[in-house]
Amino acid sequence: MKTKKLDGLKKEDFEKIVDDKSVQLFILTSRNGIEMSVTNYGARIVSLNVPDKKSKWIDIVLGKKNINDYLNDQEPYFGATCGRTANRIANGNFILNDKKYNLAVNNGINNLHGGIKGFHAVVWDAYQQDAQTLELTYLSKDGEEGFPGNLKVKVIYKLINTNTVEITYEAITDKTTILNLTNHSYFNLSGEGNPSIDNHKLHINADTFLPINDVSIPLGKPEKVSDTPFDFRLMNTIGKHIEENHIQLIYGNGYDHNFIINRVDNDNNLVYAAKVLSPDTGITMEVYTTEPGIQFYTGNYLDGSFIGKNGHIYPKRSAFCLETQHYPDSIHFPEYPPVILLPNEVFLSKTEYRFTI
Numbered sequence: 001m002k003t004k005k006l007d008g009l010k011k012e013d014f015e016k017i018v019d020d021k022s023v024q025l026f027i028l029t030s031r032n033g034i035e036m037s038v039t040n041y042g043a044r045i046v047s048l049n050v051p052d053k054k055s056k057w058i059d060i061v062l063g064k065k066n067i068n069d070y071l072n073d074q075e076p077y078f079g080a081t082c083g084r085t086a087n088r089i090a091n092g093n094f095i096l097n098d099k100k101y102n103l104a105v106n107n108g109i110n111n112l113h114g115g116i117k118g119f120h121a122v123v124w125d126a127y128q129q130d131a132q133t134l135e136l137t138y139l140s141k142d143g144e145e146g147f148p149g150n151l152k153v154k155v156i157y158k159l160i161n162t163n164t165v166e167i168t169y170e171a172i173t174d175k176t177t178i179l180n181l182t183n184h185s186y187f188n189l190s191g192e193g194n195p196s197i198d199n200h201k202l203h204i205n206a207d208t209f210l211p212i213n214d215v216s217i218p219l220g221k222p223e224k225v226s227d228t229p230f231d232f233r234l235m236n237t238i239g240k241h242i243e244e245n246h247i248q249l250i251y252g253n254g255y256d257h258n259f260i261i262n263r264v265d266n267d268n269n270l271v272y273a274a275k276v277l278s279p280d281t282g283i284t285m286e287v288y289t290t291e292p293g294i295q296f297y298t299g300n301y302l303d304g305s306f307i308g309k310n311g312h313i314y315p316k317r318s319a320f321c322l323e324t325q326h327y328p329d330s331i332h333f334p335e336y337p338p339v340i341l342l343p344n345e346v347f348l349s350k351t352e353y354r355f356t357i
Contacts, residue, residue: 008310009047013066014039021123023067026134030159034355040126041067043119043136043155045079045185047192047309050163050355053282060283062186062319065309075306077184080120081155082113084140084147085339086182087258087295087328090217094331096148096340097176103146108215113184115145119153120184132159142175149175149343163355171347179341180326181349182291186299186319189278189285193312197298197320198239201277204232204296206259210327214251217329222260230257235275238298238320254300254317258293258327270350274322282357289324289351292337297321324351 014025023041035049035057046064049057063078064070070078092105104115113120124136133156140151154170169181188194208222209230225231229241229249242254249255261273273294274287287294299319306314330336341347 009037009065014041014046016067018067018071018123021125023123024126026126026128028128028134028157028159029131030161030163031132032161033163034159034165036157036159036165038134038136038157039067039070040124040136041070042076042079042121043081043124043138044070045157045183048165048185050283051357053357058189058281058283059192059309060187060189060285062188062192062308062314073306075302077113077120078308079183079185081136081181082184082323083119083153083179083181084114084145084151085111085178085180085331086113086184086323086325087180088112088216090329090332094178096178096331099148101146101148110215110217118145119181124155133157147177149173149177149341151177151179151341153181155181160352165353165355167351167353169347169349171341172345173341174343176340176342178331178339179347180330180339181347182295182323182325183351184321184323186314186321187276187285188319189276189283190280192309193314194280195313195315195318196239197317198237198242199279200238200320201235201279202232202238202296202320203235203275204259204294205262205272205274206294207233207262208260210258210260210293211248212251212257212328216252216256218258218327218333220333225259230255230259232274235277239317242298242317252300254298256295256297256300258295258325260327261289261292261294263292268348270352273324276320276322284356286354286356287322287324287351288354290349291324291326291351293325293327295321295323295325295328297323324349
């Protein structure tokens with residue numbers, strides 16, 4: 001197999017002082033499989049190289065070639081850790097312990113991915129434990145982006161020698177708060193820069209999903225995927241139904257919905273959530289998580305104006321996201337798995353992306 005490379009990425013292109021903190025690029029390499037680069041700006045994955053069916057190394061995540069491009073890009077979430085609350089909070093406010101908290105409204109009338117300067121837009125402290133492990137930590141201060149409590153957050157990226165990317169999230173707070181973390185990598189298993197993911201084959205381990213309104217807030221109860229374009233219980237191509245005249249596809253401009261992962265119990269065990277295959281490269285990605293839901297998003301708002309690594313253009317639906325998380329707007333739905341974190345509790349979540357050919 002050919003020697004791997006960073007597809008033209010240079011560490012020095014990520015060295016910059018942002019908010020009085022040093023931004024860097026870190027390289028993780030497993031002994032027998034994959035190579036990943038991560039920047040501590042937004043605790044984000046910049047590149048992920050895995051072998052294809054021809055033993056060629058393929059970078060399968062969208063991203064930028066330097067820190068300045070990330071700082072100035074219209075799409076702020078490429079590869080990033082999103083929080084305090086991933087996904088949307090209706091009308092940018094919530095009530096907790098009889099107190100109303102007002103957040104930034106940065107997605108229509110809603111709060112999205114923690115606000116204007118969520119975890120995707122801050123510089124994390126980084127410690128590379130070894131060639132395969134990077135630990136990132138951040139203190140989100142009480143009142144930051146409107147959220148209560150001093151929250152200490154840790155994200156650990158680890159490459160396991162079975163061609164697996166393991167992401168572990170930990171957090172503690174000194175005041176009751178809400179928390180919902182995810183990784184927002186945009187994947188194209190045919191290679192970053194490939195113009196479409198329509199031919200990718202997808203399986204989602206979910207019998208139900210959350211329908212949304214016209215501003216992407218859940219309507220309430222989960223609905224069965226059967227007899228809808230959201231039925232991926234048998235592997236099907238992503239593009240097969242995406243243009244159908246279905247109200248949920250119209251509201252989402254494609255797929256942008258949370259699926260309820262099938263579980264045999266209510267424990268927070270690592271379970272299989274989804275699988276994606278590129279017929280072009282033979283690369284298969286399986287997702288396992290402790291989270292109750294997974295947001296399937298098909299890059300509906302990429303519009304061809306986004307220029308990524310190696311000058312590649314990212315048009316509409318040139319990538320997909322599978323964001324493991326709690327359900328959107330959970331703080332307004334008591335029947336959903338809770339996103340409230342209490343003092344002296346430890347938040348712990350884990351997701352694995354497993355790659356095979």
